[in-house]
Amino acid sequence: MKMSKNSTTEINQPLIIEPQKGWQVINWSELIKYKDLIYFLIMRDVKAIYKQTVLGFSWAILRPVFHMIVFSVVFGKLAKIPSDGLPYPIFSYAAIVPWTYFATSMTRSTSSLIGGAGMFTKVYFPRLIIPFTPIVAGLVDFIIAFSLIFALMAWYGITPTVNILFIPFLVILMILTASGMGMWLSALAIQYRDVPYGVQFLSQIMMYAAPVAWPVSLIPESYRFFYGFYPMAGVIEGFRAALLGHNPMPWDLIATGSITAILIFIFGAFFFRRKERIFADVV
Amino acid sequence: MGRTVIKVRNLGKRYRIGLKEELHDSLIGGIASWAVSPFVNFRKLQRLSKFKSQDESDDIIWAVRDISFDLGEGEILGIIGHNGAGKSTLLKILSRIVEPTTGKAIVYGRVSSLLEVGTGFHRELTGRENIYLNGTILGMSKLEISTKLDEIIAFSEIEKFIDTPVKRYSSGMYVRLAFAVAAHLEPEILIVDEVLAVGDVQFRRKCLGKMSDVAKTGRTIIFVSHNMGAIHKLCTRAILIKNGMIEEDGKVAEVISKYVNPNLSEMQSSMMLPGAEENSPGRGLQLTFLGADNIENNHFNMGEIWKIQFEFEIFRKTPHVSAAVGPRNFDVSIKTFRTKPVDLEAGIYRAEFEFNIPVKSTELQFSVGLTTNETTFYYFHNAGHVSISEIYEGKHPVRTKDAGLLIDDEFEEIVHIQ
Secondary structure (H helix, E strand, C coil): CCCCCCHHHHCCCCEEECCCCCCCCCCHHHHHHCHHHHHHHHHHHHHHHCCCCCCCCHHHHHHHHHHHHHHHHHHHHHCCCCCCCCCHHHHHHHHHHHHHHHHHHHHHHHHHHHHCHHHHCCCCCCCCHHHHHHHHHHHHHHHHHHHHHHHHHHHHCCCCCHHHHHHHHHHHHHHHHHHHHHHHHHHHHCCCCHHHHHHHHHHHHHHHHCCCCCCHHHCCHHHHHHHCCCHHHHHHHHHHHHHHCCCCCCHHHHHHHHHHHHHHHHHHHHHHHHHHHHHHHHC | CCCEEEEEEEEEEEEECCCCCCCCCCHHHHHHHHHHHHHHHHHHHHHCCCCCCCCCCCCEEEEEEEEEEEEECCCEEEEECCCCCCHHHHHHHHCCCCCCCEEEEEECCCEEEECCCCCCCCCCCEHHHHHHHHHHHCCCCHHHHHHHHHHHHHHHCCHHHCCCEHHHCCHHHHHHHHHHHHHCCCCCEEEECCCCCCCCHHHHHHHHHHHHHHHHCCCEEEEECCCHHHHHHHCCEEEEEECCEEEEEECHHHHHHHHHCCCCCCCCCEEECCCCCCCCCEEEEEEEEECCCCCECCEEEECCCEEEEEEEEECCCEEEEEEEEEEEECCEECCCEEECCEEECCEEEEEEEEECCCCCCEEEEEEEEEEECCEEEEEEEEEEEEEEEEEECCCCCCCCCCCCCCCCCCCECCEECC
8 A cells, every 4th residue: 555755745755555465575655654553553562561560660670580490490400501601691591581582572462462362453553562561661671681691790700891882783683583483474374273383383493592591502513504594693692792702793693693683584574465355354 | 427437337246155064863964075075175166266158057146237327426325235235245345355247437536435334443553653553554645644643533432542452441442443544534435334323312313414524625425325214315326226226326216216116117006905704704806995086096105195996896785884994104003093883784784984193103904803703704814005295294293103003982983885
């Protein structure tokens, strides 16, 4: 559907409703027109998530902290998994924070269309907003959990390196991957309700495949290049290196991971835009 | 009609219904189908969105088919039709919620669609937060809502609870709030589905009033409703949709009457009656409806006096014959008109009854019968059809309930005509 770029041409530019053919790109100008809606939907997610809980936003910290404790006991103490010479709690926490964001966003994004069916079957707005909302709303939790890293670093006497400036770039990479997966999976989930169940397994598998509980140094050198195509490998190992400074920034992993992340995002967007025309029919 | 704001050309929408569940009557059958069910289910779900060209299998329905019309600026179009006729699908296509399968629509101007009130409301958020959320979903900007906020809150009549989460609201308060937002939409084109059917009577009237205010400002409105009164009051034009196609398009009163009396043109003011059983002493021949002017008609106004003529044949001398006609409103018989019983020779006779019962606008069907010694020898159910329209004639009629009445005290004379 054609939308005008600015409001002055809007009056002359008619809206044409007809069967869509072929692949559609993301219509950025239309998304900008809906910026107020995007803002309120994100605020709805942020405000509603911890409503009627006793602990409220403390959960954003408690969840990764509980994970850290369990990981430190099971993987650090019992299984004696190496942690590149770092104290295991902070080694794992620096990974659990980005991982929790990624896994939660991907899962919520997958179910977002099913949950949002009540809206998009009643009113038009760019459907793409729906899977993106939990991705952005999840950043609030992420930032809260992330801030605790500095407290832990102070506790262990670790000073951050200058590489901390690359963290925003890693966050973008993480968002690209999560939203790319979200677009794929939500578009599939609206027609096949097995997908949200499957994603539970997928996120488990992806967690063990990611260097959350273990360091990338365990991967044999010869496989490291291929392993890098898993975007979360570069993101997580990058977080650790930027914050804790025990290793140089893993640019090789980040480079290959970026390729995958961008591909997932682009093809996810195309897939979603192709599928969106039937959402209201199959829901 | 001003400049055209909506052009609809050959719009069609195909759906696949289906997803029929299979039943198994044996354990083995049940287990076998469970084993293959993933494949079967996958095919079914996939088929929901896959259509082969020229696919006309029996689980495909065309909810909307070949619809074309133009709508001018300032027109208020009422769309009427039975449930499942395709009204809502048409609105959904024009609202861009579903994509058409064929054809196209061109819309000039900012559209807001109101297929439901309170879309996107979140139970955990306060009334105020939900006003912003719902308002932006309906297409208002944040600034627009902020300027109208006080007005919206006043309209909703729930000022006291505006900062309470809506989950604490009664359902009435919830609907009021939702409506208050919707009522303050100011698009160039407004698409409204049957949303006025909720809320209490007083509030509903307030909303209807607000809508006609909006209508007066020259906005274009498309309005679906089963409430003929509302359609009649608000709309400047109406479209009747039947089986996904436009059946009638034109003046509101005419389209409504076409919807209410679908068989008006096919109805006859005179009908032949079927023959009798063997050995019956007589049979009905013809049932005719006449206006006061003795011209055949089957469409009368409320309060108008008209006549029913019942012609019948008697084959042999029969004692104590009475002819009867019973107008009924579907299942409710209103009255039975009868003639005074007389002994009749073989011949053709006519009985005439004056219909002077004060009924409201309705549809009437007729039963006819012949009796001898109070025993029925000829009976035919559902003969003829008369419409009584809403237009008053003569004295203001007394409105009656469609209660079954049987009044025996008015006797008419039988006239020997042949």
